[in-house]
Amino acid sequence: MTARQHPRPSPETVDVWSISLAPAMSPSTRPNDVLSPAEIARAERFVQPKHRQRFITARTALREILGSYLGLPPAAICFRINAHGKPYLDPASAMLQFNLSHSGDWALCAVTTAGEVGVDIERVRPRAQAYRLKVARRFFSAHEYHAINSAGPAGIDSAFFSGWTRKEAYIKCHGKGLAIPLATFTVSIGATTPAALIQSDWNPVDVTQCRLYDLDVPAGYYAALALLNTKPVRICQLNWSVPATSSPE
Template identity: 45%
Template sequence: MADAWPPAPAGPLALAPDAVHVWRASLRPPAEVLARLEATLSPDERARAARFHFPQHRTAFVAGRGVQREILARYTGLPPAALAYREGSHGKPELDGAAGAAGIRFNVSNSGDLALYAVTVRRELGVDLEQLKPMPDGMDIARRFFSAPENEVFAALADDVRDLAFFRCWTRKEAYIKAVGEGLSMPLDRFDVAFAPGEPARILRTRGNPAEAERWTMLALEPGPGYVGALAVEGAGWHPVLFDWNAAA
């Protein structure tokens, strides 16, 4: 059976209007790869990396930003070190200069030792990744942040599937919030997502603007054992293309 996350083909990559590329990358690369990635960082990124107290946190930051630069360089034609960023609405990062004007959009999420990078053209998007762990307080967190309909579904689940369902719900809600670009200013209970076992990922309804739910398409991601992810993309008629960055690094 073919790997669902194969290495990308060598050389520059083009983004078709109906494609969303999603990359999976380890944040614990070999030392020589980490050194190469660090060499592409901006002075500000290097300064931020130096402020981390624990080496593993510094490594994850350097790898995360360096991989992001190498991935985006594949689409822009620019060297990784030449990429510049700006803050969009609510602080959402965007490419600056000609790369940004070309309509390339990206979003990033990391958890544990893994990161996901989603890239498309002229569509807003959001990606979220979570490492699975026991959630003894999952019911309490759900009552605080999930919507009333979501809590009804969550409370009815069997104990042995509830932790996984919690993270499926959480990643789908976070992916949507990141795609919209409103960050923490949007309450999590303002919209409902599908997350019950066997149910495809989608936005069921949004409050205040019911038509908003139809504006987005959602996809569940399986980045690897012990992780769950979700992707929310503006519009319909697109297809995902999955790559593993480390396989070609």
């Protein structure tokens, strides 16, 4: 499915678009035709062409996807940015909430009118168990650290990355970055344990008001979504593909 089929945003659904950032999936459009001058300038600051192309593909896809919901050409999407860098649309844009994450060859874009949303995808880089535990001790809550430490060598990646992506999705949902100290809240740990926010000293009501969901992603990746909404919603995972042309339909 491409984003050009005019999907409808819904308060009962979060659409999560998978975007391949592999070189073969690069958009056929010229960046200058779609991206803003600020985005072009940012793309040009990447030293490695591979990273530049991934950024261009992700931003072009983000604009295509949002444009398809709003009935606008991708170049007409106007982003604002909060004090911590989270991009958002003008509230006049049908209260559409979105969030983007990228890692390695994949990006995810969550879109909804259900509430504030955060998404995180992480590629698993091979690392020793001791390294994972060192990072977990530094960044995770004590409860999370003990759960990761108990997972053993076979379970450490599942424990670590399920926790990492759930935590990142939570802070991205609030859009405050590391202004939310990572050890002040606790998420469930382990890919076979349902995603949940267990406790938040930072904002205790989030335990009932913020829902976490794990996402289906290719092998070697983990991903999670956070949504500020008291009711459960349907997560609809979709694939974005390069449109033949970037002109409006």
